[in-house]
Amino acid sequence: MARPTILVADDDPIFVVSVVSVLGTRYDVRTAANGTEALAAVDDDPPDLIILDVMMDHMSEGFDVARVLRRDDATALIPIIILTGVDRVYNLRMEVDESWVPADQFFEKPISPEALLREVGRLIGPGEEKS
Amino acid sequence: MDGKETAGPSSQIRVPAGPRSGLRNGDEPDRFSFLFSWELHERLLWFSKLRWIAAAGLALASVLGPFFSMPSTRPSLAVVAALVAVYNLVFIYVLRSRLGPEKDYVALKGVAILQMVTDLAALFVTVHFTGGCASPVLPFVVFHMAIGTIMIETRIMYVLAFAVCGVAVSLFALEHLVVLAQYSTVAGGQPSVGSCILSTFMLIGLVFGVVYLTDSVTSRFKARNIELHQTTTDLRRALDEQAQLERRKSHYMRISAHQLRSPLGTIKTSIQVLLDGYLDPGSPEGHRLLAGTASRVDSLLAIVNDLLELAKMREGRARAPWARNVSINQILADIFDAVDPYAREANVELVPHFINEGAAVLDWAVPPDLVYAFENLIHNAIKYSKPDGGTVTVALGLDRSHAMVVVADEGIGIPADLKDNVFLEFVRAPNAKHAEAEGTGLGLSIVREAAQMHGGKVSLESAEGVGTTVTVVLPLHHVPPEIIEG
Numbered sequence: 375m376a377r378p379t380i381l382v383a384d385d386d387p388i389f390v391v392s393v394v395s396v397l398g399t400r401y402d403v404r405t406a407a408n409g410t411e412a413l414a415a416v417d418d419d420p421p422d423l424i425i426l427d428v429m430m431d432h433m434s435e436g437f438d439v440a441r442v443l444r445r446d447d448a449t450a451l452i453p454i455i456i457l458t459g460v461d462r463v464y465n466l467r468m469e470v471d472e473s474w475v476p477a478d479q480f481f482e483k484p485i486s487p488e489a490l491l492r493e494v495g496r497l498i499g500p501g502e503e504k505s
Numbered sequence: 506m507d508g509k510e511t512a513g514p515s516s517q518i519r520v521p522a523g524p525r526s527g528l529r530n531g532d533e534p535d536r537f538s539f540l541f542s543w544e545l546h547e548r549l550l551w552f553s554k555l556r557w558i559a560a561a562g563l564a565l566a567s568v569l570g571p572f573f574s575m576p577s578t579r580p581s582l583a584v585v586a587a588l589v590a591v592y593n594l595v596f597i598y599v600l601r602s603r604l605g606p607e608k609d610y611v612a613l614k615g616v617a618i619l620q621m622v623t624d625l626a627a628l629f630v631t632v633h634f635t636g637g638c639a640s641p642v643l644p645f646v647v648f649h650m651a652i653g654t655i656m657i658e659t660r661i662m663y664v665l666a667f668a669v670c671g672v673a674v675s676l677f678a679l680e681h682l683v684v685l686a687q688y689s690t691v692a693g694g695q696p697s698v699g700s701c702i703l704s705t706f707m708l709i710g711l712v713f714g715v716v717y718l719t720d721s722v723t724s725r726f727k728a729r730n731i732e733l734h735q736t737t738t739d740l741r742r743a744l745d746e747q748a749q750l751e752r753r754k755s756h757y758m759r760i761s762a763h764q765l766r767s768p769l770g771t772i773k774t775s776i777q778v779l780l781d782g783y784l785d786p787g788s789p790e791g792h793r794l795l796a797g798t799a800s801r802v803d804s805l806l807a808i809v810n811d812l813l814e815l816a817k818m819r820e821g822r823a824r825a826p827w828a829r830n831v832s833i834n835q836i837l838a839d840i841f842d843a844v845d846p847y848a849r850e851a852n853v854e855l856v857p858h859f860i861n862e863g864a865a866v867l868d869w870a871v872p873p874d875l876v877y878a879f880e881n882l883i884h885n886a887i888k889y890s891k892p893d894g895g896t897v898t899v900a901l902g903l904d905r906s907h908a909m910v911v912v913a914d915e916g917i918g919i920p921a922d923l924k925d926n927v928f929l930e931f932v933r934a935p936n937a938k939h940a941e942a943e944g945t946g947l948g949l950s951i952v953r954e955a956a957q958m959h960g961g962k963v964s965l966e967s968a969e970g971v972g973t974t975v976t977v978v979l980p981l982h983h984v985p986p987e988i989i990e991g
Contacts, residue, residue: 388797389771395784395794408935429767459763459770483770487781 400501852894
């Protein structure tokens with residue numbers, strides 16, 4: 375059985391290495407360096423879960439990508455986790471332009487690998503260890 | 506006289522002063538009196554001058570007594586005139602020699618009360634000798650009370666008012682009961698011509714005196730209102746500027762904290778991943794993660810160094826190591842030597858170009874800050890050159906009053922929508938981040954700060970995909986305020 379796929383979009387390549395090394399133990403992971411690449415990757419092959427950094431090429435790019443995905447019927451149901459290093463999560467919720475933040479979960483950097491795996495497991499299942 | 510100025514954030518709050526408003530440096534209004542100390546002193550001296558006129562009038566009346574049908578009062582009026590002259594001399598001596606404008610306010614008020622009491626006593630004696638309840642001098646009692654209310658506390662004036670009424674009623678009663686002699690200016694049931702003329706002049710004097718007095722009071726009120734309004738406006742503006750500065754400071758701190766926090770988040774996550782065993786540090790991916798983490802530490806250090814440099818330029822100008830006769834030629838030559846290996850590695854040709862002959866020497870400069878700024882410019886020009894290399898030209902121009910340093914590259918350029926903001930802290934164009942992940946976003950801020958502290962300015966031209974040209978113009982003979990003040 376194919377492992378669930380996760381798309382990780384973050385402009386920090388070192389952070390991406392960390393996240394891929396954690397999630398790669400149970401899931402197939404693809405990466406994107408910015409919002410444009412992320413949307414293209416979802417168009418090509420929709421993943422089971424998307425992890426978006428908030429700030430990539432510009433402020434709140436992660437939110438913009440999430441809104442685009444939610445408005446498209448083909449991708450509206452894909453779970454989204456948003457990563458932020460800007461502020462504590464509750465401040466971030468208060469400061470976005472629209473009151474509706476289209477994410478299933480927020481994580482504040484630095485992330486705990488265990489907590490990330492637990493949340494991903496809750497959203498798309500435990501995955502499968504690499505054989 | 507000058508207004509007191511209190512330095513605000515970037516503007517000055519002016520506490521206006523002037524003879525019309527009455528405010529002087531350090532003045533504080535008294536709770537009970539309209540006048541400040543020096544104003545009271547001035548007023549008391551002015552009334553002393555009026556008192557001479559009164560004494561002269563009394564002396565004249567004593568001479569012309571028969572004309573006013575008051576022959577029997579001539580000696581009395583002469584005595585009153587003499588007494589008024591004597592106590593006026595005493596008051597003038599006390600005010601000029603013993604009590605200057607800055608002296609004890611309580612003592613000045615005491616003198617004012619004593620003057621009122623003596624003037625009123627002289628007035629009532631004159632009223633008695635010039636017709637009692639029909640005396641043309643009586644309205645001057647009212648005039649004196651009005652003057653007194655300006656100078657003296659209201660509660661004391663009320664006490665004096667009671668006393669004045671009591672004295673007046675007693676005087677008229679005693680005259681009517683013939684306990685005191687009556688001295689009338691009316692002869693044969695009709696006021697004398699002299700008495701009418703005297704009354705007319707008294708009325709004219711009183712009318713103009715009241716108008717003048719009221720005007721001198723209200724004009725001060727008006728002037729103080731205007732100045733108060735101006736002060737309030739200045740204060741509001743200063744408070745707004747202060748609030749704006751605080752907001753900018755908070756924003757700057759927030760942005761700086763985020764810029765420091767971001768690499769720290771990556772570092773912590775990477776270390777946790779390695780500690781939790783998700784990656785073997787000895788594996789190629791593990792090594793890549795460790796190398797990347799070390800690079801993030803370097804980024805943090807670079808950000809901190811640049812922040813410190815900016816802070817030093819902005820806050821420590823007075824303690825900056827200003828040096829005389831600093832050669833821009835030498836600074837650039839030293840920087841070329843330092844960045845040459847980096848340029849070779851990036852396949853970039855560094856081309857120095859000196860437009861004019863002669864050395865560009867600044868009368869005053871802080872060499873470390875100029876080195877930091879120019880090195881930043883040249884380093885960035887190399888960093889953001891295209892992947893296949895290119896040319897970075899560093900030109901130095903010179904005229905009689907200015908030196909101009911131009912750094913031009915053929916690199917990735919800056920997007921048009923960001924050109925206005927590139928001098929702000931932590932602004933990095935997306936294409937810059939793609940070309941080179943490492944960068945603090947503070948380089949151009951530092952260049953601008955260095956140029957400004959040397960009395961100069963910096964400008965930028967750029968086209969995305971073509972290249973960027975940064976021009977720094979520095980006056981040769983700028984003397985920094987810190988040197989002038991020092």
